[in-house]
Amino acid sequence: MVKFLNMKNYNMNADISLISNGDFGTNTYIIQSLISNKAVIIDPADGEKICSIIKSKELKPIYIINTHGHYDHISGNKHIKEKYDIPICIHPLDKDFLTDPGLNMSGFMAEEYTSPMADVLLFEGKTIKFDNVRIMIHETPGHTQGSISLSMSDMIFTGDLIFKQGIGRTDLPGGNIDAIINTLKTFYLKLKFENIIFPGHGEIGNKLEFDKIVQQFFYTY
Ligand SMILES: [Fe+2]
Known part of the structure; x- marks a missing residue:
């Protein structure tokens, strides 16, 4: 499923496409400059599918x-890297997941997967710039130690930190419940009500829609 989102009202110099793809319904986002054909791919799952969209x-x-x-x-990294030879960017604390099937959990599946190695390491405060698009990096550990969120204007891409149905799991490789609680308090709760959350799975929504699940989490934890 591909959704071409109309986000031009947010004055952020880019268009966003959401592609729900791969074995686990990952939300891959393509952020495309409005003044050139340059684009950034966030969390590619089905590499062939993403490449066909890029081509079209x-x-x-x-x-x-x-x-x-x-x-x-990360499962689309290899196909896209082979086709376009572009840098793979990830937080240093998750870079070893790329090449370790035990850490990236493909070792539990029918076929082990390794991605090409990281080319660029991302950490708090770094900004990815192209044309007049600015994507800021935020360290949001908990689901994994090296989990990051990205912000672009009011858009917040949160990976597996939070979904409309719940908080990201902390029982998988790299997970830590205390870290995710700290991230919710120091990052998520400081977001503004006008922020739009783009999660790694499931529906996009405004922050108020996601606040319910955070309140429920802190109430029951
Ligand atoms: Fe995950």
């Missing part, structure tokens, strides 16, 4: 960004 839209991909190193968020 005549885009020029310039980065792959992985919000964390689990299989379902």
Whole structure:
């Protein structure tokens, strides 16, 4: 499923496409400049599918960004890297997930998967810039130690930190419940009500829609 989202009202110099793809319904986002065909791919799952969309839209991909190193968020890296030879960007604490099937969890599946190695390491405060698009990196550990969120204007891409149905799991490789609680308090709760959350799975929504699940989490934890 591909959704071409109309986000031009947010004055952020880019268009966003959401592609729900792969074995686990990963949300892959393609952020495309409005003044050129340059694009950034966030969390590619089905590499062939993402490449066919890039081709049909005549885009020029310039980065792959992985919000964390689990299989379902990196499984498209290899195909895209082979086709376009663009840098793979991930937080240093998750870079080893790329090449370790035990950490990225593909070792539990029918076929082990390894991604090409990281080319660019992302950490708090770093900004990815192309044309007049600015994507800021935020360290949001908990689901994995090296989980990051990305912000672009009011859009917040949260990987597996939070979904409309619940908080990201902390029982998988790299997970830590205390870390995710700290991230919710120091990052998520400081977001503004006008922020739009783009999660790694499931529906997009405004922050108020996601607040319910956070309140429920803190009430029951
Ligand atoms: Fe994950």
